[in-house]
Amino acid sequence: MQVFKYSGPEFNPFGDDELVVDDTPGPWPAPLAPGPLSARLSLPGSKSLTNRELVLSAIADGPSTLRAPLHSRDTALMIEALRAIGTVIEELPGDNAYGADLRITPAELAGGTSIDCGLAGTVMRFLPPVAALALGPVAFDGDAAARKRPMRATIDSLRALGVDVNDDGRGRLPFSLYGTGSVRGGEIAIDASASSQFVSGLLLVGARFENGLTLRHTGDGLPSLEHIEMTIATLARRGVTVQSPEPGVWVVPPGPISGADIAIEPDLSNAGPFLGAALVAGGSVTVTGWPKETTQVGARMATILADMGAVVRFDETGGGLGDLTVTGSGAIQGIHLDNASELAPTVTALAALADGETVLTGIAHLRGHETDRLAALSAEINAIGGDVTETEDGLVIHPKPMHGGLWHSYEDHRMATAGALIGLAVPGILVDDIGTTAKTLPQFVELWMGPTLGLSKPSVDPLGLL
Numbered sequence: 001m002q003v004f005k006y007s008g009p010e011f012n013p014f015g016d017d018e019l020v021v022d023d024t025p026g027p028w029p030a031p032l033a034p035g036p037l038s039a040r041l042s043l044p045g046s047k048s049l050t051n052r053e054l055v056l057s058a059i060a061d062g063p064s065t066l067r068a069p070l071h072s073r074d075t076a077l078m079i080e081a082l083r084a085i086g087t088v089i090e091e092l093p094g095d096n097a098y099g100a101d102l103r104i105t106p107a108e109l110a111g112g113t114s115i116d117c118g119l120a121g122t123v124m125r126f127l128p129p130v131a132a133l134a135l136g137p138v139a140f141d142g143d144a145a146a147r148k149r150p151m152r153a154t155i156d157s158l159r160a161l162g163v164d165v166n167d168d169g170r171g172r173l174p175f176s177l178y179g180t181g182s183v184r185g186g187e188i189a190i191d192a193s194a195s196s197q198f199v200s201g202l203l204l205v206g207a208r209f210e211n212g213l214t215l216r217h218t219g220d221g222l223p224s225l226e227h228i229e230m231t232i233a234t235l236a237r238r239g240v241t242v243q244s245p246e247p248g249v250w251v252v253p254p255g256p257i258s259g260a261d262i263a264i265e266p267d268l269s270n271a272g273p274f275l276g277a278a279l280v281a282g283g284s285v286t287v288t289g290w291p292k293e294t295t296q297v298g299a300r301m302a303t304i305l306a307d308m309g310a311v312v313r314f315d316e317t318g319g320g321l322g323d324l325t326v327t328g329s330g331a332i333q334g335i336h337l338d339n340a341s342e343l344a345p346t347v348t349a350l351a352a353l354a355d356g357e358t359v360l361t362g363i364a365h366l367r368g369h370e371t372d373r374l375a376a377l378s379a380e381i382n383a384i385g386g387d388v389t390e391t392e393d394g395l396v397i398h399p400k401p402m403h404g405g406l407w408h409s410y411e412d413h414r415m416a417t418a419g420a421l422i423g424l425a426v427p428g429i430l431v432d433d434i435g436t437t438a439k440t441l442p443q444f445v446e447l448w449m450g451p452t453l454g455l456s457k458p459s460v461d462p463l464g465l466l
């Protein structure tokens with residue numbers, strides 16, 4: 001693990017001290033904001049879009065090219081998994097700031113292999129239905145933390161589709177399946193209340209099942225509907241039309257999936273902490289390459305930050321893209337927000353620094369994310385003097401002065417960035433494992449210290465703007 005720390009006195013990031021990189025594992029002193037910000041940055045590709053497009057490219061009728069895909073732990077795991085079952089994935093020459101474009105050539109899928117899901121929900125929920133199309137056994141496992149994440153709907157749905165699955169009955173990783181080279185498909189019902197990824201994983205592959213797929217969600221509320229919409233939109237671009245005759249029911253007809261040339265949008269959820277920094281420190285942060293139309297839930301950050309007191313501006317730059325600029329005064333308003341999805345850790349960090357109460361609802365399923373995010377956020381903020389209460393389906397945050405201390409990341413990239421955000425305003429926050437940001441944004445520290453805070457020379461400047 002690479003750890004970044006200052007060569008000078010801790011908690012004094014404003015002097016002449018140089019940013020040095022060393023390899024000694026240790027906590028990362030989150031820098032205080034040096035004053036109002038004036039930052040402009042571009043971000044690497046979306047995890048959710050990259051991993052959907054990788055899957056669709058692997059089961060398409062012809063080759064695909066992914067432009068500006070995300071290169072991070074979660075996408076590397078997806079690439080390795082698809083290669084393990086036979087897909088050819090090559091890096092194309094080029095000089096992208098955030099890593100190579102990818103050429104994906106589908107091949108006959110073969111089992112006889114094992115897949116490491118790491119802690120990636122998209123790998124553990126999207127890959128098993130793909131592997132079921134392969135000939136031969138495929139074993140799935142992941143990090144110790146991944147063995148706690150809900151997997152029952154994936155396991156049960158594969159069985160209902162006629163796939164032979166071997167598991168220990170806990171509805172968790174590890175398990176293995178025995179592909180026969182085809183999947184019968186047809187009509188099934190699942191309880192997807194623990195994760196929208198159960199639905200997305202099946203919809204992505206449904207057109208490849210002999211009878212297609214009719215999927216009915218039977219449980220309580222369905223979380224992260226935006227992510228299901230994203231799945232349907234990525235399928236539509238490849239010629240697969242998913243019908244939804246009633247809420248919670250989706251029909252995927254059997255048929256072809258086209259190869260495609262796809263430009264991946266920047267990750268708007270990962271933009272959250274950077275844009276939120278303007279609210280904490282004051283000043284402005286601009287994220288370039290922001291798509292005018294998108295299915296990413298991260299786009300909601302623009303409205304959320306406006307509701308929390310920011311001035312948000314979108315300047316079109318052409319080609320359906322623009323610059324999103326968030327300007328803050330340093331004052332933050334509390335909000336009531338339902339279904340914050342993967343944005344919840346960022347919003348909670350901001351709420352802890354706000355002037356009034358924040359109530360987050362509709363996020364009970366965050367207990368099954370990289371860690372139990374409701375427990376982790378309340379434990380960490382309360383440990384540094386804050387006031388967060390867990391409710392049945394969310395959090396209530398009351399602003400309270402906080403003090404420095406060790407901030408635990410729980411192997412969760414969004415817990416680590418939440419610590420960095422609080423550290424902008426609270427002196428002495430030490431994030432125990434900032435390296436966990438590599439799950440979806442390996443350049444987090446460079447972008448945070450460089451373009452955002454102006455504390456170091458950025459080594460990533462894709463648009464030559466900095």
Ligand SMILES: O=C(O)C1=C[C@@H](OP(=O)(O)O)[C@@H](O)[C@H](O)C1
Pocket residue numbers: 047048049121122194195196197200223224227341342365
């Ligand atoms: O499909 C996806 O790309 C995702 C769906 C969501 O999962 P849940 O529905 O489990 O929250 C989201 O939180 C995750 O970060 C990415």
Ligand SMILES: C=C(OP(=O)(O)O)C(=O)O
Pocket residue numbers: 119120121122342369370414440
């Ligand atoms: C929940 C998340 O990840 P995953 O794709 O592993 O579910 C997340 O990125 O916030």
